[in-house]
Amino acid sequence: xxxxxxxxxxxxxxxxxxxxxxxxxxxxxxxxxxxxxxxxxxxxxxxxxxxxxxxxxxxxxxxxxxxxxxxxxxxxxxxxxxxxxxxxxxxxxxxxxxxxxxxxxxxxx
Amino acid sequence: xxxxxxxxxxxxxxxxxxxxxxxxxxxxxxxxxxxxxxxxxxxxxxxxxxxxxxxxxxxxxxxxxxxxxxxxxxxxxxxxxxxxxxxxxxxxxxxxxxxxxxxxxxxxxxxxxxxxx
Numbered sequence: 001x002x003x004x005x006x007x008x009x010x011x012x013x014x015x016x017x018x019x020x021x022x023x024x025x026x027x028x029x030x031x032x033x034x035x036x037x038x039x040x041x042x043x044x045x046x047x048x049x050x051x052x053x054x055x056x057x058x059x060x061x062x063x064x065x066x067x068x069x070x071x072x073x074x075x076x077x078x079x080x081x082x083x084x085x086x087x088x089x090x091x092x093x094x095x096x097x098x099x100x101x102x103x104x105x106x107x108x109x
Numbered sequence: 110x111x112x113x114x115x116x117x118x119x120x121x122x123x124x125x126x127x128x129x130x131x132x133x134x135x136x137x138x139x140x141x142x143x144x145x146x147x148x149x150x151x152x153x154x155x156x157x158x159x160x161x162x163x164x165x166x167x168x169x170x171x172x173x174x175x176x177x178x179x180x181x182x183x184x185x186x187x188x189x190x191x192x193x194x195x196x197x198x199x200x201x202x203x204x205x206x207x208x209x210x211x212x213x214x215x216x217x218x219x220x221x222x223x224x225x226x
């Protein structure tokens with residue numbers, strides 16, 4: 001049940017796109033289409049941004065999109081905005097347990 | 110729905126950490142409920158998941174020390190973590206999970222628990 005692997009940090013200028021990868025195994029990300037993504041501003045409650053790999057909860061801008069290929073899921077932020085600067089975590093359903101990613105800090109230059 | 114964690118902010122080593130999450134603005138029944146923690150400077154770690162009926166799933170690495178329970182009449186669910194050490198110092202979050210606990214759609218603000226003598 002190792003943590004899913006994410007890049008430590010990614011950055012982009014306003015208006016650009018950034019993509020965060022989330023690599024697991026055939027027991028979690030690769031087996032289930034239940035990957036979710038969370039935005040976390042320090043000191044605040046994490047916020048669900050994507051669920052079931054590609055779905056956006058109501059109120060989440062369509063600049064946020066998710067995908068998956070094999071054992072790797074990805075979150076893409078298009079048209080990067082200053083308020084997108086935060087930590088992002090993926091999470092995968094794995095049957096009887098859940099596993100989070102190592103986290104990625106997104107910096108808006 | 111709003112979730113609020115409560116409990117002691119300081120716990121001595123080898124003792125039991127106890128936290129409660131109070132649910133307001135929505136039902137506690139028909140949902141899954143979870144505890145997640147974040148040590149300082151580290152990532153999120155899933156602790157466990159519980160259905161309102163009491164069925165539980167725990168992180169295998171913590172399973173021997175974790176107990177989750179629910180009180181539907183008070184709209185509260187609880188976490189007990191026994192034999193704590195400094196490694197259990199973290200911000201603890203309670204969260205609501207969707208069907209089968211596939212995603213966490215509402216979170217509390219988190220509460221810092223420090224393990225120290």
